[in-house]
Amino acid sequence: MTFVQLIDCRTSRFDEMNRLMDRWVEQTKGKRTATHDVIGKDRSDSGHFVEIVEFASYEDAMRNSNLPETDRIFQEMVALCDETPTFTDLDVVRDEQLNCLAARGFFEDMGRMAPEDIGDHLTDDYVDDDPSYPEPVRGVEGIREQYAGWRAAFDFAFRIDDQMAQEDQVCTRWTWSARHNGEFLGIAATGQDVTMRGMTWQRFRDGRICESHWMYDRAGLLEQLGVLGR
Incomplete structure (x- = not known):
């Protein structure tokens, strides 16, 4: 304790x-x-x-x-x-890192919430930095479209493996498991079960996420889909 x-x-x-x-x-x-x-x-x-x-x-x-x-x-x-x-x-009889709880709720909802609901977790001026995209996505509407694209391509869920919090920041280490049921980057649906591991650093304001930075093995995902390593 x-x-x-x-x-x-x-x-x-x-x-x-x-x-x-x-x-x-x-x-x-x-x-x-x-x-x-x-x-x-x-x-x-x-x-x-x-x-x-x-x-x-x-x-x-x-x-x-x-x-x-x-x-x-x-x-x-x-x-x-x-x-x-x-x-x-x-x-200590209760110890809640409230931003960790908010981050956990975000990842638990990812994959099952409708794209129009993603704004419930984000501030209006949200910034999403994903190295797979040429520029950060700014605003809720932009990330809603990005999320809708992933939802259309995969049935997926996140498992939280670890979290660390400092002040208004949370870093979440996760495992993503999915089935490829729709077109993704020009790749027709394969029905393949795939996984990725990654980490997301997020900053919070007033209980909502205002900034995210993603790190994950996209090349490994493409290899599982049979695009790389052929």
């Missing part, structure tokens, strides 16, 4: 504390078990800071606390605080 520690402190010497944290990051390289660290400043109280440190488990957090480097830095941190910091230990 993911574990989070909240450190609540007051200090008028945050710049010094920030440099202290930089030193801890450097000194614990290859040793620390913390996976994510965020420090927030209270907008209504400039001397009030909350640090959020994430670990894979409580046991990992304890191993991190027992590092001699952590103990030394902690003593120096306390000296920089205006009062003794408080600690809150939390077992």
Whole structure:
């Protein structure tokens, strides 16, 4: 279970504390078990800071606390605080990366939603960058036409293999499985079952996708359709 520690402190010497944290990051390289660290400043109280440190488990957090480097830095941190910091230990009972969920919904709908519905997932100024096309596709109408072409050529579905999120960005690694039931790039329907693996990097705004960059093995798809390697 993911574990989070909240450190609540007051200090008028945050710049010094920030440099202290930089030193801890450097000194614990290859040793620390913390996976994510965020420090927030209270907008209504400039001397009030909350640090959020994430670990894979409580046991990992304890191993991190027992590092001699952590103990030394902690003593120096306390000296920089205006009062003794408080600690809150939390077992994470729900953790949703909302943009990951939105990306997953997009891929789950691909292949089964009608072309006119693809705009439900996209912003009006959406940009789609696919290296198989000479220029990025801009706007919902353009990507709707592109999607309709794939739908006409294949019955397909995506399987989500992995996802990573950072700020407003999500990278999804996927496997595409399809049956070639219609003309594709001048290739008559073969009835062939085909697969592709790929990754899509996407940026989100207000819960919708505003930008996508695709990477996949189109040459491998053409080889499966018997066009390449003949």
